[in-house]
Amino acid sequence: HSSGVRIYGSAGITFAHLLKGQVQAYISKLAPWDIAAGRVLAETLGFQVLQFDGQPISMTQKEGMIIAPKQAIQEIITIMNGSND
Known part of the structure; x- marks a missing residue:
């Protein structure tokens, strides 16, 4: 379901790519x-x-999160949790 993983090393840089449509989602512990x-x-x-x-x-502690378009986020969560049949 993915053509690859990119790790930029900066939440800010990754957000810029996400918001410009250059990546589909951002999954990290932030x-x-x-x-x-x-x-x-x-x-x-x-x-x-x-x-x-x-x-x-x-927003009170470091936690794992997904940032994605509304139309894609539920499918990403399903795939991540292994419930994709």
Whole structure:
């Protein structure tokens, strides 16, 4: 389901690529300060920011999250959790 994985080493750089449409999703474990500004931009542009299990993120601790367009995020969560039949 993927043509490859890119690791840029910076949440900011990855957010820029995501918001410009150069990557489909961003999956990482991030601290609140890594995600705060990017989350605002992403949600304003129609992306969702959720935990690996599809629950909302808390913004109080470092946690695993997925940032992706609304139309793609549920499929990504399903694939990640091994429920893709």
